[in-house]
Amino acid sequence: MTQAFVSSRVVTPEGVRPAAVIVEHGRIREVCAPGDAPGTSQLHDFGNLIILPGLVDSHVHINEPGRTEWEGFATATRAAAAGGYTTLVDMPLNCLPETTTVAALEAKRFAAAGQCCVDWAPWGGLTGQNHEHLAPLAAAGAAGFKCFLVDPGIDGLAMISKQELEAALPTLARIGFPLLVHAELAEHLYHGGDGGDWRQYATYLRSRPDESELAAIRMLIGLCRTYRFPLHIVHLSTALALDDLAWARSEGLPITVETCPHYLHFVAEEIPVGGTLFKCAPPIRSRENREALWQGLRDGVIDLIATDHSPCPPSMKRLDEGNFRLAWGGIASLSVAISVIWTEMRTRGLPIQDLARWMSAQPAKLAGMEGRKGAIAAGCDADLVVFDPDAEFTLTTEDLQYRHLVSPYLGERLHGRVQTSFLRGTAVFEARSFPNPPGGRELRREEKLAVRI
Numbered sequence: 174m175t176q177a178f179v180s181s182r183v184v185t186p187e188g189v190r191p192a193a194v195i196v197e198h199g200r201i202r203e204v205c206a207p208g209d210a211p212g213t214s215q216l217h218d219f220g221n222l223i224i225l226p227g228l229v230d231s232h233v234h235i236n237e238p239g240r241t242e243w244e245g246f247a248t249a250t251r252a253a254a255a256g257g258y259t260t261l262v263d264m265p266l267n268c269l270p271e272t273t274t275v276a277a278l279e280a281k282r283f284a285a286a287g288q289c290c291v292d293w294a295p296w297g298g299l300t301g302q303n304h305e306h307l308a309p310l311a312a313a314g315a316a317g318f319k320c321f322l323v324d325p326g327i328d329g330l331a332m333i334s335k336q337e338l339e340a341a342l343p344t345l346a347r348i349g350f351p352l353l354v355h356a357e358l359a360e361h362l363y364h365g366g367d368g369g370d371w372r373q374y375a376t377y378l379r380s381r382p383d384e385s386e387l388a389a390i391r392m393l394i395g396l397c398r399t400y401r402f403p404l405h406i407v408h409l410s411t412a413l414a415l416d417d418l419a420w421a422r423s424e425g426l427p428i429t430v431e432t433c434p435h436y437l438h439f440v441a442e443e444i445p446v447g448g449t450l451f452k453c454a455p456p457i458r459s460r461e462n463r464e465a466l467w468q469g470l471r472d473g474v475i476d477l478i479a480t481d482h483s484p485c486p487p488s489m490k491r492l493d494e495g496n497f498r499l500a501w502g503g504i505a506s507l508s509v510a511i512s513v514i515w516t517e518m519r520t521r522g523l524p525i526q527d528l529a530r531w532m533s534a535q536p537a538k539l540a541g542m543e544g545r546k547g548a549i550a551a552g553c554d555a556d557l558v559v560f561d562p563d564a565e566f567t568l569t570t571e572d573l574q575y576r577h578l579v580s581p582y583l584g585e586r587l588h589g590r591v592q593t594s595f596l597r598g599t600a601v602f603e604a605r606s607f608p609n610p611p612g613g614r615e616l617r618r619e620e621k622l623a624v625r626i
């Protein structure tokens with residue numbers, strides 16, 4: 174059956190315009206003027222509401238298998254659908270086993286089967302010990318690789334040294350898939366022992382200074398210049414690195430950069446004593462830094478916004494003690510990121526097509542999904558989000574949808590709300606509920622690999 178999704182504000186790669194999105198067999202056949210929709214098609218007319226391309230989150234910790242009590246495919250993908258995300262790319266750690274071998278990837282596939290409300294794809298993990306697994310992981314469908322220059326703070330995926338990284342980079346350059354790096358250098362971190370008042374956010378902020386990110390990014394730019402591998406900086410927190418990144422990109426180095434909703438919304442000056450819900454790494458920094466990150470997005474030095482959705486059981490946030498040294502670091506935001514970002518964009522007068530670029534087109538490109546995800550254009554999957562930009566609401570636990578209903582965003586007054594999310598033309602979130610059984614699929618990058626190595 175042919176469907177026509179119509180609105181006066183459809184966000185296409187060419188701009189926002191009145192249009193009908195014509196869908197057949199879950200794919201977009203064409204985008205035409207509303208009056209040109211075939212008379213026989215099933216009409217979904219959304220009036221003046223915005224139709225966005227389904228969002229793509231290239232940085233999510235789903236944690237299953239192994240730590241499903243933290244988060245799992247069923248709950249993460251429901252939260253995604255509620256938040257306008259139709260594709261997630263899963264990080265290789267916090268699950269057990271970590272996705273550092275093809276066998277681990279198969280275990281993840283087995284865990285995901287039949288549970289997902291939206292599509293997903295895996296990142297593989299890079300450690301000092303698994304170089305021989307990189308090409309097999311890429312051939313088996315990993316979209317790229319993630320590594321840590323600092324201890325990730327959890328058993329499993331080990332940090333990698335500069336020497337170990339250099340040993341892997343020729344292989345990575347040959348594969349041609351992106352290497353996503355947690356860019357903080359351990360020698361610049363301060364772990365503090367028992368000194369300092371760890372209920373104060375300022376103590377935590379001092380323990381992970383800007384210099385740690387800046388030094389790591391400078392080192393990575395140097396390696397990228399030598400080995401020419403596609404480098405992606407995950408969760409950029411310090412704006413002090415923007416000049417170096419802009420220079421490196423102007424040289425033509427293959428570098429992309431992401432930041433996250435929490436760095437674009439919260440500011441260190443307002444984090445309360447003992448407010449461990451705000452703990453993440455690298456840390457949320459100053460108001461001035463936040464504004465500079467927004468400028469980095471405007472300037473195109475930062476390519477995209479990803480959530481780094483990283484939940485844990487509430488007890489691990491140590492809310493009773495409020496101790497920033499002992500609490501788990503990570504902020505879950507799949508279901509709220511679109512509203513948080515749109516609220517901030519409204520106050521800065523930024524247009525909705527920027528949101529589609531930062532949260533859909535660019536993350537899709539990073540994960541090798543362009544042409545299939547990330548755009549309302551002929552040939553792409555009919556992943557569509559009906560968004561009311563003028564809705565205003567106070568965030569409650571009912572809006573969260575993921576496993577553990579804790580969030581530093583609760584109680585915030587936000588603008589912009591997802592009304593309906595469609596995955597390949599089928600509603601996966603509608604009227605605050607999930608009308609259909611899970612129909613999400615895994616997306617594999619393997620076809621592209623065959624022509625590259």
Ligand SMILES: [Zn+2]
Pocket residue numbers: 232234264481483
């Ligand atoms: Zn992460």
